Amino acid sequence: MPFTMRGRWRRHASRPAIQRNWGVAMKVIADSTMCEGNLECLLICPEVFAVSEDNQAKVLTDNIPTGLYDKVRLAVQACPRAALRIEE
Numbered sequence: 001m002p003f004t005m006r007g008r009w010r011r012h013a014s015r016p017a018i019q020r021n022w023g024v025a026m027k028v029i030a031d032s033t034m035c036e037g038n039l040e041c042l043l044i045c046p047e048v049f050a051v052s053e054d055n056q057a058k059v060l061t062d063n064i065p066t067g068l069y070d071k072v073r074l075a076v077q078a079c080p081r082a083a084l085r086i087e088e
Ligand code: SF4
Pocket: 030, 034, 035, 036, 037, 038, 039, 040, 041, 042, 051, 056, 057, 078, 079, 080, 081, 082, 083, 084
């Protein structure tokens, strides 16, 4: 069976995008020793942050959807205790 450029291109085009490693995932770390539980992060981005009854912020997911990146950055900037940190 002859090998053609067309067949070669098709194989590359059919690879899933996730294998290409084009994007860098965002991860958020909450420092419980710094958090004072004032809910700023929760009010800005409840999809990613929660605050427990003992006033400690929790990050709800390690896989933050790209559509929430701006809200997460805003929440991190708004934290008055600098208890949130982004790793990208
Ligand atoms: S904004 Fe900062 S201090 Fe306030 S609950 Fe969230 S992590 Fe804690």
